[in-house]
Amino acid sequence: MAEKVTAGRDKLGEFAPKFAELNDDVLFGQVWSRESELSARDRSFATISALISMGAFEQLPSHLARAKANGLTQEEVSEIITHLAFYVGWPKAWSAFNIAKEIYKEKN
Template identity: 75%
Template sequence: MVEKQTAGRDNLGDFALKFAELNDDVLFGQVWSREDKLSPRDRSFLIVTALISQGAFEQLKYHMTKAKENGITKEEISEMITQLAFYVGWPKAWSAFGIAKEIWK
């Protein structure tokens, strides 16, 4: 079961309320809750891959933490990043490994 997300409202509610609502209610509320379509583990694997590919490292720490909670192992995250290095770039892999090492201590 997906937990209720409030990060949008907590961080942007007084500045960008509509974006905060879309983040909390649509992305994390409606899309992430469709566990019959994609398991939380698979969704995490997909999101982490997408964020590394984009170089979106600010969001990566949160999503790697969720990936670990959703069952992604240290060995799997290491293999994922190694594989991605050849497709999205060595520097992005190095940055992702730095974050992964913090989370999978």
């Protein structure tokens, strides 16, 4: 079972309670917990790829940390970003690498 996420309530609970509820209970509660359909590792792979593609770098650190916890290695993340660079743009790859370097400072 996936860990209970409270980031929505912690950061937006008072300002946007419904959004916080959907974030914590639906996205991270119901969707991320469907590991028989798609593993947490694979969900992390898809999520970081989507965030990099969109240039959503504010959300990338927490999702890269989750990807690391879900078993994606530094080498795999590096390869994902390198591959995406050709499809989403070199500047996005550079930005993603700078964030990934911070997350993977300490080797597993």
